[in-house]
Amino acid sequence: MKKILTAIHRISTSPSYIFRFTTSHQHNPAAKTLIPLSHFCFSRSFLGSLPNLISRATMDAKEASPATDLKRPREEDEINGAAAASMETENSVPAANGDQTKEPACFSSVIPGWFSEMSPMWPGEAHSLKVEKILFQGKSDYQDVIVFQSATYGKVLVLDGVIQLTERDECAYQEMITHLPLCSIPNPKKVLVIGGGDGGVLREVARHASVEHIDMCEIDKMVVDVSKQFFPNVAIGYEDPRVNLVIGDGVAFLKNAAEGSYDAVIVDSSDPIGPAKELFEKPFFQSVARALRPGGVVCTQAESLWLHMDIIEDIVSNCREIFKGSVNYAWTSVPTYPSGVIGFMLCSTEGPDVDFKHPVNPIDESSSKSNGPLKFYNAEIHSAAFCLPSFAKKVIESKAN
């Protein structure tokens, strides 16, 4: 179980809603039984009725040609009652690390020339972006990686069929997941980032002049390389000399970290359902708490109030047991995430009080000129992020206090 847990700990950029539980892309029978869904969750009857829906992912939507290339779903997908729409792209780009794949990339395109995001984690709805051009497709040891130029959201990073960031709205997620914790404590010096392979969280951490050292543990080197190649304004975070990048498993990294060594930990984990649920339960949070100094803070991606109140309720309960300081839920607007919002759990360990709702550590804008001005975050929106709708407030406050 441990091995699988380690492998599935797909730590990358922002919320990852679809899991891969294989330790590699070989067909591991033990792993198969754990896969809750395929990358592209079309039912067979749905796909069967739609041969024309699956078109060449690289085609220009302006010149939409009749669709082609419906391939056999992979075995692991069939076992789970879902079929993957596999397509070749003409503009396949080798991975920056030389891992050039000849395999057809999986690409979800229910509207020809568009990318559509569908998942059992948000059943009954789908968000679609118009694709101008596929810029990259690759398969790492952990996931399928796609970068495309969208018509109106800039370049888009997709992992296992789920949008991780778009150039148009990435500022909201990156700035909030970083500055909500770092602006809540005075003079953060040592910070750990789990995941965040695109470098955007690093870019934001680097705005804090007090920070002396940033450890970053990202499991998938391909995400790092792709971000440096296609998202220079995001990957700029890697250029900061305080960054120490480790390619590896964040769970193991945390367990080996010196006790009480970090002022802040920012966790960009996969979702808390299925086996990965453990990452949002006591053992995982215990190792985060152990790695934090007294009064240190953690911020972790924590789903959507509109979609996953049941999951959030459990996370809050678990955090309340582990973190003896404050336990808070915040949320913000990110248009390209499901339901248009994303939440964050913010907790502190026993020690100096942390009042997350009232930031004490403003960002010195002058110290981060090279990273450009903040686009989204400010002190007012920091406090506002903790104001919850009534339907969520009752549930969360009853668990957090």
Add this chain to the structure above:
Amino acid sequence: MKKILTAIHRISTSPSYIFRFTTSHQHNPAAKTLIPLSHFCFSRSFLGSLPNLISRATMDAKEASPATDLKRPREEDEINGAAAASMETENSVPAANGDQTKEPACFSSVIPGWFSEMSPMWPGEAHSLKVEKILFQGKSDYQDVIVFQSATYGKVLVLDGVIQLTERDECAYQEMITHLPLCSIPNPKKVLVIGGGDGGVLREVARHASVEHIDMCEIDKMVVDVSKQFFPNVAIGYEDPRVNLVIGDGVAFLKNAAEGSYDAVIVDSSDPIGPAKELFEKPFFQSVARALRPGGVVCTQAESLWLHMDIIEDIVSNCREIFKGSVNYAWTSVPTYPSGVIGFMLCSTEGPDVDFKHPVNPIDESSSKSNGPLKFYNAEIHSAAFCLPSFAKKVIESKAN
């Protein structure tokens, strides 16, 4: 121009992003030239490549059958370079007012069995909801009206191809557009609602025990009737004895209103582009200001910060000229609106100061038991709604002050 302006003033529920500029559904050559888009903005090449995409809207996606029934687009759609996907539904329901239409209903379904919302107002993206069953389709003098049962968002009201409300998230819009103004002034007594035909804003206004009279002017009786038939928990607002419903043009109603007669006006207008732009410009706001008492307040739907900052900038400038009290922008999360958010302009006339950011008039929950508890609004989220992301804050504050 005046006549067209009156006709296009499609006042109904929540944001209406697609305009109809015909005064009736006859093919009026003069009107045709004004139509900026069809209901369903598929390019011809797009539709041409997708015969199988257009299926019977009523089919169950679980048993997706080969698609059928691609009809000729209507003339007015062709003129504008776009084709409408017209389909018959098997469960067509007569309009509650007896206006049973035999015409095929227009229904946007880029994924068979799903409703997809696409518009030039949010180019390059689309949000889709899975359809369980079409419950109603009709054509009023102003717009196409559809109600469907969605798989995961409850019943959905669609006007001219655009989602107006879903049972799952309507609370956010209705509660915020109502209580942001009404909780910002002491003892509102006389309130005017422009649009809001579903009755949800009435439901919320009725929670205020101080209110003695509610005028409501909705142009489209079909929206009122459909809401009463299919959305009883929304249309419950009509049951309040303080409500005076007028079916008619809100612009004319406002012009004829006695000067200084309302404490609050809530405007649920169509979008401020094209000819309807006038509704967000000086003359319209002047008639609102004229109808308000000194220190009275207006709240009007005001687009998405993520999508329409240029429009918002103009609205704020115009409001700043007309309203001599305070001028503020607020926003909230509504998952089924484009970009997942919707904004509101909140202004007050010269007179007693109104500090919208600090509500002075809490809702007496005990006085509105029949309408159920508030699901979204509370005093904290009221204040938080005025905290804007940095990219918007700079622009809006420079215009508002």
